[in-house]
Amino acid sequence: MFEIHCPYCNEKRAEIEFSYAGEAHIVRPNAKQQPVMSDEDWSRYMFIRDNIRGEHAERWWHNAGCNMFFNAIRNTVTDKFVMTYKMGSPRRTAKQIDVARETNTADKAKT
């Protein structure tokens, strides 16, 4: 059972308080974009996901806590959370993820 850091509560809580909510940073086309999208483009938005082997940007919902949706970077191979961040903030760059991973390792070494 994971321990997940909720960026709104700013606290690590047990996975039992959370629900997974799919891939992050998939932006819904707005009312102007939708009518001019082909079926193929629309189905890509609807159904096609990256299914990444490695560090995956995904959403979680703190439904038994503060009720907020947030973003996370989780490694799908090692099942390790690298970082979590608030909804609406931009996709994390590879460099930001590297820094977070190194900080985690350094924190762990301290304990």
Added chain:
Amino acid sequence: MSAFRKAGRGIVDSAKAINFTFDGKTYQGFEGDTVASALLASGNHLMGRSFKYHRPRGVLGAGSEEPNALIAIDRGTGRVTPNVRATTQEIYEGLNAESQNRSPNLKFDMGAFNNAFSIFFPAGFYNKTFLWPKSFWDKVYEPFIRNMAGLGPAPTADDPDVYASSYGHCETLIIGGGPAGLAAALAAAKSGEPVILVDENPQLGGSLLTTPTIEINGKPARDWIAKSLKILSKAENVTLMTRTTATGYYHDNFVALVERITHHVPNAKIGKVREELHRIRAKRVILAQGAIERPLVFNGNDRPGVMLASAAQAYLGQYGVAVGNEAVVFTSHDTAYQAAFDLADANIRIAAIIDVRDEVQNDLTEGATQRGIKIIRSAVISKTFGTLRIKACEIYEPETGIKTKIRCDALLMSGGWTPSLHLWSHSKGGIKWDADIAAYLPDVANENAVCVGACNGDFGIAAALSAGHKAGQKTGGGRKVYKTNEADFGTGVVNNGLPNYIDTAKQKAFVDFQNDVTEKDIKLAVLEGFKSIEHVKRYTTNGMATDQGKTSNLNALEIASKAVGKPIEKVGLTTFRPPYTPTTFGALTGYRDAELFDPTRKTSIDPWAEANGAVFEPVAHWRRAWYFPKAGEDMHAAVSRECKATRDSLGIFDASTLGKIEVVGPDAAKFMNLMYTNPWSALPVGGCRYGLMCREDGYIYDDGVVGRMAEDRFHVTTTTGGAPRVYRHMEDYLQTEFPHLDVWLTSTTEQWATIAINGPNARKLIEPFVEGIDLSPEAFPHMKLREGKICGVPTRLFRVSFTGELGFEINVPSHYGRALWETLMEAGKQYEICPYGTETMHVLRAEKGFIIVGQDTDGTVTAHDAGMSWAVSKKKKDFVGKRSLARTDLTANGRKHLVGLLTEDPNIVLEEGAQIVTDPNQPIPMDMLGHVTSSYWSEPLGRSIAMAMVRDGFNRMDETLHVPMPNMAHKVKVVKPVFYDPKGEKLNVV
């Protein structure tokens, strides 16, 4: 003393005799004995029958790795525990154990015919054999497989015992209380931070308990254990847990511990906690699980009396039991010599040591010579003799071809050691192959964890002690030197197929003892094309029994790797999964048993329904009144009466379970416009509208009536089962797609009790109780809502109808629900008011053609398909699902449509789910047009009615179709799905 008990050996308490029964016969053992050690002390080796061939089996091991000696512990009705390992079950006064997998008894087992025909049971037997003819399935194959399947007796009654669960945290969790674990605990205790040490056995000490001659720093090992335990039990920060198995290691150092609290206690009372599941989150984990000795794979290696050398050593060292009078030792590893020497020193005759290797170290040959033990090198055992116990074995020397038969009543084998990586692997720690010890060892950690002692390849007691000490220290506080008098741990060789002059096909060389997988089976699987070790495992079932392949995995791997022609490290290792040892459902369930297993939600009116004879049905987590039978009525009669009473005069229904969400804020209408297909901006305050919700895929997701309480406030209702997912759906969009909207969502399902009043007398019933609302049809028309008071209580009163009758839904704060219900029941007597349940509600709505989301729709139905295009706004630029509704597939011809069906014979009530075709005589497979979604007897119409999803249904009005059933095909006519009062006149009764 029993015949095989050795005076002065072992740590059982010979002053405390304990009587127990095994298969009805009484045996005596001592406090500290297991069932296995006590039976062996009486000379009884036969303890079980194997799973597939029903071969007689004795113990292989002395601990939790045991594959053979599985017994059932019978403590009375509902308290039978099957598949308990006799090697770990402590005896207690009155213990009642039974052998398994045999009929009529252990010595004579009818099932053993499988053994005689074992040539017919190769790997993949079931897959290959039970294929055809199809007609054999019901009468021949299935009963046969059912009879063969399963280990031990299934429970026949509810388990009356109590199981507990708890959460815990610690700084350091140490798993395994042998020398490495104890040394780690001693070092970790000094930090002052919380330490938990767990061990599956009743006593801490691990291998030190079984090797009494060992001295640590000049003192007997037992004294060192006693001293260590004294220190640890005094330390306030240390928790010692025995009889506790770490069954699984999960993410972020979350470990499940199952503590067996009363498994060793006589007459354990019902109501006392039997097991407790501790869920521990540890900062760091030290794994000191030790290693398990590997059997040798040779013809006849499963005869009772054939066991691991370390097991024989443990029975002698820990329990003072001789496993026989004359033993043969068969080994490929040096450690078996120490076992042989221990036994010889206890005056057990060692007839010979058979070593597969050409060379043996001098100190071992000297030790053997001193004790008069003959060593035969470069030799193997080619067969064993005896039925229920080994009587003799045949030694074969491949180089010379010499065969010698020697008498023995025990055969001790050793194929080296397998470090226990189970929990390490659960934690996704990496592993690497170590050619020197021919085993996998821990590699890179994935959690804050470390392996110490034999499970890390630190073999030998001194090595384990210092590794444990080093790991236990919080910060590198210096080395501690442990000196012991142990012999060198020694080495061994890999065995991936021992030579034998007997044809492989005729050998019975077992790899997995519990699942009866032989060397031949594994070779056959590879021959048939299973090259991946995961496939070999599944095809042969090697390692898939309740022992999780603790003694078989590496032997299988070595045999498979040779057969595939690849080095072991290229073949890989099968995945270890929790639980480490079989875990009871009781432990997993804990307190969440019976009514606490899953919450049952009840409305405030539920107690009235119960007191008035309602039959209930579960709807999502709710229990709802299904129907209210009067004396002598069955469901059909009750529902027909309830329907008629409602249509004729007055019905009352508890609709409190409807999901309710309060949507509030300056942008509430904008938000509603995006979440529902309908338009909301123009809905006036005090107006209601049927709302239809899609997901982004355009299919119907939920529905319900929505009332506008104020410009910025909507009272949204959802289906009973849909409330949680609708709420999540709304929150998700609000937070992630429409965060610019100023809206707040609150689930209010449980804040309101909702009573639906339907029928021509509905208005008359409530009129006297309502204050502040003009109920006249002109002032309060259909699909409006008003706020006021009823019986002096604030109410949100909706004029809506799910029945087609004049109807009101009265919402009052939940705790007033029952009082209001009872008041209305009393006042309704003059109208012969009839309480009705969900079944009548379903019938009444079907008569009107109203859909139930999830019954008439299935997640692939659009509003258009359901005949509800009117609910989809054409003007709105955007709503969730809008773009998908324009997809080519969703606008194409030939989609299924929701229609009504009338059977030609009005008395036939179709089966829901039944398929619909144009021609019932067409060849199979028929072209199926759709299926029946709702079907009922309609009392007011005096005939059956049905709704169905039918391909191109809107264009098939009045067409005759057929519903084929096993006996005959029913003729049906396609109609519009409104059967009752199509003009809706009944809504407007004055």
